[in-house]
Amino acid sequence: xxxxxxxxxxxxxxxxxxxxxxxxxxxxxxxxxxxxxxxxxxxxxxxxxxxxxxxxxxxxxxxxxxxxxxxxxxxxxxxxxxxxxxxxxxxxxxxxxxxxxxxxxxxxxx
Amino acid sequence: xxxxxxxxxxxxxxxxxxxxxxxxxxxxxxxxxxxxxxxxxxxxxxxxxxxxxxxxxxxxxxxxxxxxxxxxxxxxxxxxxxxxxxxxxxxxxxxxxxxxxxxxxxxxxxxxxxxxxxxxxxxxxxxxxxxxxxxxxxxxxxxxxxxxxxxxxxxxxxxxxxxxxxxxxxxxxxxxxxxxxxxxxxxxxxxxxxxxxxxxxxxxxxxxxxxxxxxxxxxxxxxxxxxxxxxxxxxxxxxxxxxxxxxxxxxxxxxxxxxxxxxxxxxxxxxx
Ligand code: SF4
Numbered sequence: 001x002x003x004x005x006x007x008x009x010x011x012x013x014x015x016x017x018x019x020x021x022x023x024x025x026x027x028x029x030x031x032x033x034x035x036x037x038x039x040x041x042x043x044x045x046x047x048x049x050x051x052x053x054x055x056x057x058x059x060x061x062x063x064x065x066x067x068x069x070x071x072x073x074x075x076x077x078x079x080x081x082x083x084x085x086x087x088x089x090x091x092x093x094x095x096x097x098x099x100x101x102x103x104x105x106x107x108x109x110x
Numbered sequence: 111x112x113x114x115x116x117x118x119x120x121x122x123x124x125x126x127x128x129x130x131x132x133x134x135x136x137x138x139x140x141x142x143x144x145x146x147x148x149x150x151x152x153x154x155x156x157x158x159x160x161x162x163x164x165x166x167x168x169x170x171x172x173x174x175x176x177x178x179x180x181x182x183x184x185x186x187x188x189x190x191x192x193x194x195x196x197x198x199x200x201x202x203x204x205x206x207x208x209x210x211x212x213x214x215x216x217x218x219x220x221x222x223x224x225x226x227x228x229x230x231x232x233x234x235x236x237x238x239x240x241x242x243x244x245x246x247x248x249x250x251x252x253x254x255x256x257x258x259x260x261x262x263x264x265x266x267x268x269x270x271x272x273x274x275x276x277x278x279x280x281x282x283x284x285x286x287x288x289x290x291x292x293x294x295x296x297x298x299x300x301x302x303x304x305x306x307x308x309x310x311x312x313x314x315x316x317x318x319x320x321x322x323x324x325x326x327x328x329x330x331x332x333x334x335x336x337x338x339x340x341x342x343x344x345x346x347x348x349x350x351x352x353x354x355x356x357x358x359x360x361x362x363x364x365x366x367x368x369x370x371x372x373x374x375x376x377x378x379x380x381x382x
Contacts, residue, residue: 092231094249097256101248104292106278108251109335109355110171110196110259110271 001069003086004037006050008062011043021051024080031087037049062102078103115376116362153183154304155286159239159270159303160189167267169194169221171259174205175336176314177272180305180329182323191270194221194262198254199230208326215324223262225254232360240340245342247356250348263293276310278352279333311351 007019011074041050041062043101053059053066057075065076067086076082080096083089099106152157155321160168168181169192177251184191195209213220233241233253234351242250274283290302306314311334318325328336345354 092229093226093257094233094253094263097260098248098252100260101252101256102290106273107256107259107292108247109273109277109337110173110255110350 001037001067003107004039004053004066004068005060006039006059006064006066007039007082008042008050009042009044013044016062022089025079025083025086029087031083034087061071085098096106146271149308150178150286152309153187154185155303155305156180156189156270157187159268159301160191160304161288162188163189163268163301165357166192168192168269169262169266170270171195171272172212172220173272174201174208175272176329177306177313178323178325179314180272181212181216181268182217182317182321186321189364190218193218194223196255196259197222197224198338199225200254200340202336202339202342204327204328205336206323206327211324221262223258225258229253229257229332241339242341242356243358246359260293263290263300264298268303270303270305272305272306273304274309274311274314279302310313342345 005023007023008016008057010016023032024033039049039053041047041054043051044045044053045051050062054062054064057066059075059077061077063079065082065086067074067076067078068080076086078099080091080099162168168225170184172178172181172193172195174195181191187306206245209220209222211220225347230253232251237245269290273284275282284304284307284309286305286307287301289301294300295369317323326333326336332346333342334345335354335355336342341356346352
């Protein structure tokens, strides 16, 4: 199995906040060593590794993970799904809820 | 019925951005009139939704604000719908009283959803009762709203919300029905209906007045959008209703979409 982590640099050169948060969580949980390759999707450079991977796989948001194994490639855009299913890490309900809200900001008005 | 309406919404989306700026007014007008005619009324969306699912598998989400019109419409259509409300523990006293009034007025078994006590206790022990003023509202809303909502939606096949396009910039082009990707999983598809998507706030209030619908008294005190007490304030004339919620937070860029420079964003802004 090969795991690729794609993180984003915004058009203004700043790192994407969610990517930084995801990377910090990987580090805190000692999961960074499980990541085989990290690519940067630089919005200023469509030819950057991460942008090309996103275009090839039809992914429209970052961060995301690509898991390659004998069965092909699987893309995970939901971090906690990746944590639970691929890294088999424990994930709390509130952490998952937090990611849902970040990805769907209009839910806060519910 | 439901599948038919989904394809109608798709048509609306396509025609709404198929208008060019180089004349051809008659074609434009035709496209626009098709788009308008393909939008169902809130009552039609509600009726289709409530009659397409088993009664115990679909529910209306009621926030204690002007989405009361959904409950009113459903009852007047002859349904006795499941209605749930997220009790974050931080609602205004007026909202709790209003919920009780609604329960009695419509003779409903209002389902009150509470957050997980251990999660709230952990958040409060670690960050206090007003963490949202310093850290933003994501964490508190996740514990008090999203987690219990997700838990509840896991038992349903469809839910109905009072979301409208005009409530927030992130809701422009909100479909009247959709597969709810936020809460669906590999083995569970959840439908979401937004009957009021195309209605404006004025239309909602016209309905409330015309049909003598009970409403939250906070609206009479300048509260347009009503949520939790610490995170909601009255707004002035001309202010967008979103200005009444989490007003202390900067309107920071929330972009998870991958936007090549000078290229139209592929998806609307989202958290991150
Ligand atoms: S609206 Fe405010 S009090 Fe209510 S759940 Fe969200 S952050 Fe917490």
